[in-house]
Amino acid sequence: MAVTIRDVAKEAKVAPSTVSRVIGGSPKISDETKERVMEAIKKLNYQPNAIARSLANNSTHTLGLILPSEEEDLFKNPFFIQIMTGISVYAQKKGYYIMYAFSKNENEELKFIKNYTGSKLVDGVILLTSRTKDRCIEYLHEINYPFVIVGRPENTENVLWVDNDNFQAMYKVVSYLITKGHRKIAYIGGPEELNMSKDRLDGYKRALQIHGACIKENLVIQKKDFTEECGYEAMKEILKHNTPSAVVTTDDLLAFGANKVLREMKLKDISLVGFNNTPLAEYQYPSLSSVDINANKLGYYAAKILIKKLENKELISNHYIVETNLVERESTDKVLSI
């Protein structure tokens, strides 16, 4: 049998409640008994039962992480594992545990959330996807359970979230290209209904506008998926009507597809920028410049903002913006021939 608080109490010749207070760091315990209890704890190698503690405290010190398992790039993009390490760094620092569940779709997500919250297993929930009109968010609101979303949700009222500044990220990329002399810059994006897509496209347009560069309709293509195929098709479409000097994309996979076209057509002078800075980027020919979104920080701050909320600490803001940075590689290293 494992040693309990009663064993320690007996050993130290005090009441269990006193042991509990020593452990909890209660201030009103004499140094003498504190010491005696500590000795007993060490002698018996006592470790409090976390479950009993949770029951008495009505708190498990556990965060529930809901992951999508059908993501196109769950394995190709280190995004998820980076988020997970980021979360764990902060959580572990604060003595919180993390549970995770992979769910295939919104229904399953909701099922896990109901399970986690209804059975009081977790103190708070971390969501990694936010759909438009997200039922999980609605539900968590309804039952008033603490949660945080990685990725800005449609409606940010009363919800905690962390995200990159997608507008600024793309704005910076386009501005950078303009400074390098580019004027005709094409854009290949993913599903246009995503917030992320809107923000990035806005950033693209705004940067061009500010610098007085042209925004031509057929320089902008948005596709249904973040896949290589989509990138390939998009690049083909663009080249039908135009020959840009640079192409920006909203995902490395799109950029890979675009790059394939450029290679096939031997268009060596067109610059190309990816997004997410996946490990694959540096292995492209030419190696691909890409925007690093610092996914680990997204996780870190998600955990931080949620735990602060759980501990009723004052929140300066209901969200946190993680900076992005462009990793420059060969694909933006080309001499402008225009």
Add this chain to the structure above:
Amino acid sequence: MAVTIRDVAKEAKVAPSTVSRVIGGSPKISDETKERVMEAIKKLNYQPNAIARSLANNSTHTLGLILPSEEEDLFKNPFFIQIMTGISVYAQKKGYYIMYAFSKNENEELKFIKNYTGSKLVDGVILLTSRTKDRCIEYLHEINYPFVIVGRPENTENVLWVDNDNFQAMYKVVSYLITKGHRKIAYIGGPEELNMSKDRLDGYKRALQIHGACIKENLVIQKKDFTEECGYEAMKEILKHNTPSAVVTTDDLLAFGANKVLREMKLKDISLVGFNNTPLAEYQYPSLSSVDINANKLGYYAAKILIKKLENKELISNHYIVETNLVERESTDKVLSI
């Protein structure tokens, strides 16, 4: 306040113990009361408190997953996330929860294990690294806590583990190359002290032996790390004395490095095989043939074997071998010029 078993009892006009029995599926409850209780549960939308249950049952239905955070290829290799999804598929099917912790080194690993087990948070532990003379394994043995290791440990006595058959995996690769006409096959491996390394090297040697091909000392190079640099150096060393017609490696990163040399020296006729089939493999030039280790299955069976143990089910064996398969790509597609 959340609804408890007492509320349900009151609503159904029975004792809490009866409600508990209905939930637990006890056979000796009349259909009539069972129905009444079920109605009350539905009406009040009752969900048992998992923590209270755990305390009463002395079991949390939770598995603790210990992950290394300093792994060279934590982000480049989808190994870990695949393991995690594999674990979750089986665990979720069986109603188990999963906690994870990233640890920087053996000491931290041990700390988390002590925490998880000592505080009774988890019913069993899943380890993803086994060192020679692993203190974590020793400790878990000492306290007699259920655990499973992904990757065959040094001493398999009395421990649960899952792994690929590394001997056979490499044996098959080399045999395959021999059938394609190769006779002079080089080997680039990682740290030789790893079980995995020994097994793969043995598989290489055995296959050559069986087929009567040559095993030359300086065709085999083992490096300290699974990195691109190491692969690069190793390939250089090999080419100093020999010109093999094919090269096998024990990791894709090693193969990438080797491939770099081959490209630089324009040795287009040398076949190359990677290991782990990372997403990067298909993006190489030429695309890299690689051994898929089915990491998701490793996770799945790790969870399965551990949960079976936890539920005192009969175990046919204390380990499970997950098959590997060679994914053929351009790098083994070359015409033999020898």
Add this chain to the structure above:
DNA sequence: CTGAAAGCGCTTACAG
């Protein structure tokens, strides 16, 4: 400063 008691929300022998 410390202890006895009640309570967290379940489960499960025990009794009927």
Add this chain to the structure above:
DNA sequence: CTGAAAGCGCTTACAG
């Protein structure tokens, strides 16, 4: 077949 009671291992008002 069902209920009253004790127990899982903690915490925390309450009293002194």
